[in-house]
Amino acid sequence: MKYREEIFAVLRFHKLRLTKTRQAVVELFVRNETPLSVPDILLALHKRQAGVNKTTVYRELERLQAIGVLEPVQLGDRKQYYELASRKHHHHLVCLQCERVEDIDMDEAVLFAEERKWSREKHFIILRHSLEFFGLCRQCQAA
Amino acid sequence: MKYREEIFAVLRFHKLRLTKTRQAVVELFVRNETPLSVPDILLALHKRQAGVNKTTVYRELERLQAIGVLEPVQLGDRKQYYELASRKHHHHLVCLQCERVEDIDMDEAVLFAEERKWSREKHFIILRHSLEFFGLCRQCQAA
DNA sequence: TTGACAAATGCAACTAAGTTGCGTTAGTAT
DNA sequence: ATACTAACGCAACTTAGTTGCATTTGTCAA
Ligand SMILES: [Mn+2]
Ligand SMILES: [Mn+2]
Ligand SMILES: [Zn+2]
Ligand SMILES: [Zn+2]
Numbered sequence: 001m002k003y004r005e006e007i008f009a010v011l012r013f014h015k016l017r018l019t020k021t022r023q024a025v026v027e028l029f030v031r032n033e034t035p036l037s038v039p040d041i042l043l044a045l046h047k048r049q050a051g052v053n054k055t056t057v058y059r060e061l062e063r064l065q066a067i068g069v070l071e072p073v074q075l076g077d078r079k080q081y082y083e084l085a086s087r088k089h090h091h092h093l094v095c096l097q098c099e100r101v102e103d104i105d106m107d108e109a110v111l112f113a114e115e116r117k118w119s120r121e122k123h124f125i126i127l128r129h130s131l132e133f134f135g136l137c138r139q140c141q142a143a
Numbered sequence: 144m145k146y147r148e149e150i151f152a153v154l155r156f157h158k159l160r161l162t163k164t165r166q167a168v169v170e171l172f173v174r175n176e177t178p179l180s181v182p183d184i185l186l187a188l189h190k191r192q193a194g195v196n197k198t199t200v201y202r203e204l205e206r207l208q209a210i211g212v213l214e215p216v217q218l219g220d221r222k223q224y225y226e227l228a229s230r231k232h233h234h235h236l237v238c239l240q241c242e243r244v245e246d247i248d249m250d251e252a253v254l255f256a257e258e259r260k261w262s263r264e265k266h267f268i269i270l271r272h273s274l275e276f277f278g279l280c281r282q283c284q285a286a
Numbered sequence: 287t288t289g290a291c292a293a294a295t296g297c298a299a300c301t302a303a304g305t306t307g308c309g310t311t312a313g314t315a316t
Numbered sequence: 317a318t319a320c321t322a323a324c325g326c327a328a329c330t331t332a333g334t335t336g337c338a339t340t341t342g343t344c345a346a
Contacts, residue, residue, distance in 0.1 A: 017313045017322060038303075053325050058304065060323090076273065078221040078303065078332070093267050104261050110253045115276060118247050123281040124236045130219065131274045133258060138266040160293060160342045181332075196296050201333065203294090221303070221332065 003086045004030050007069055014067045021056050024048075025064070034101050035073040035081035035092070074130050075101065095137035104133070146229045147173050150212055157210045167193050168203050169212070177244050178216040178224035178235070217273050218244065238280035247276070 007026055011018065024045055029036060036044075038057050045052045061082055064070040073081040075094050093102040115126045150169055154161065167188055172179065179187075181200050188195045204225055207213040213225040218237050236245040258269045 015314095015322090019313070019323065021324080054303090055305080055326080056324055063323095072219070074217055074219050074273075076215075076217050078223070080221070080304085093261055093265055093269070095267070096270065102265050102267070104257075104265070106257050111274075114247075114249050118236055118276065119278075122236055122245050122247070123284075124238070124245070124276070124278045125284055126236070126276045126278040127239065128278075129274065129276045130217075131254075131272065133261065133267070133269045133272045135262075135267045135269040135271075141266075141268055158293090158343095162294065162342070164295080197332090198297080198334080199295055223332085 002030075003084055006086060007084075010067060010069055016063065016067070020050070021052055022060060024050050024052070025057065025060050026069070029070065029082070029084050033087075033103065035075060035083045037079040037081045039079065040081075071128075075099075075132060076134060091131045091133070093133045093135065093137075095140055096134050097136060097140040097143075100137045100139070102137075145173075146227055149229060150227075153210060153212055159206065159210070163193070164195055164199050165203060167191075167195070168200065168207070172213065172225070172227050176230075176246065178218060178226045180222040180224045182222065183224075214271075218242075218275060219277060234274045234276070236276045236278065236280075238283055239277050240279060240283040240286075243280045243282070245280075 004027070007030070008018070011022070011026075016022065025041060028041060028044055038054060038061065041057050041061075042052060042054055061070060061080075065072060065082065068085055070082040071085040073083050073092070075081055075092065076096075077099070088105070089108065090103050090105050093104055095101075111129060111131070115129065118124065119126050147170070150173070151161070154165070154169075159165065168184060171184060171187055181197060181204065184200050184204075185195060185197055204213060204223075208215060208225065211228050214228040216224040216226050216235070218224055218235065219239075220242075231248065232251065233246050233248050236247055238244075254272060254274070258272065261267065262269050
């Protein structure tokens with residue numbers, strides 16, 4: 001809930017209109033702490049009788065990423081996931097069997113040091129990184 | 144070149160037949176140090192007049208991963224890439240514009256420590272991790 | 287050297303994620 | 317209230333990956 005007003009302020013700043021779909025999508029991200037894909041969003045909004053079009057959702061997520069409200073997340077399947085960029089930077093534990101995802105917080109100092117080192121050495125401008133751990137969650141270990 | 148014989152020994156050990164496609168695929172990975180996707184492989188083998196079927200390639204990569212010859216790599220697009228598992232574990236610098244990929248070697252001690260910590264804390268069995276840095280390569284910075 | 291048998295292949299049909307073009311709808315500022 | 321344009325919805329399309337099944341081909345034992 002806590003990021004809601006800040007995000008709507010960013011939308012106003014970028015002169016993005018407050019449409020039904022945009023509002024619904026933003027609120028989904030505010031309420032959920034897990035990364036969401038387009039199929040996830042379509043399913044969730046369909047359940048709430050909100051008729052949303054997939055093309056619209058794809059375009060919306062692109063825009064929200066462009067203005068820095070959302071960040072891309074890769075979870076190793078062939079879907080693009082997103083999360084609120086306003087949350088503290090973190091990484092994920094992903095279950096290879098049931099797709100369960102847990103946030104993990106770690107000290108990034110080492111990663112940033114590596115970024116500087118390789119940026120210099122390979123002449124790359126590094127914009128972001130992705131670090132995810134894959135394995136089996138507690139439930140799936142039993143089965 | 145250097146992993147060729149070891150890999151064929153593993154194939155024999157697992158009683159996998161030495162077929163044309165299998166041989167061609169393995170040799171592509173041995174020759175290329177970059178991660179390869181199915182579309183990459185189809186294109187490469189098609190250029191060399193080797194008629195390969197996409198279903199066969201998908202199934203082949205699955206098998207080679209199952210016996211530990213290949214490892215999955217995620218580069219942030221919606222393709223599954225693979226690399227030789229026999230190479231030293233490493234990570235990647237990926238250009239968001241031209242898809243160029245550079246290998247980077249870093250000290251994993253910190254990552255392994257994190258794995259143990261979160262494994263205990265979240266009751267996950269961690270099997271592998273994926274760490275990739277995204278940005279712009281030297282060529283794409285100019286453009 | 288030759289078969290037999292299973293492993294591997296090829297094809298067609300299919301699914302799922304994501305993209306594009308274009309005509310229509312609807313927020314917003316004046 | 318109106319006009320302007322951002323945003324939307326739909327249909328058609330692309331690309332990555334999957335599945336079932338009939339056919340081919342490596343391998344090993346006779
Ligand atoms: Mn997260
Ligand atoms: Mn590599
Ligand atoms: Zn699980
Ligand atoms: Zn580049």
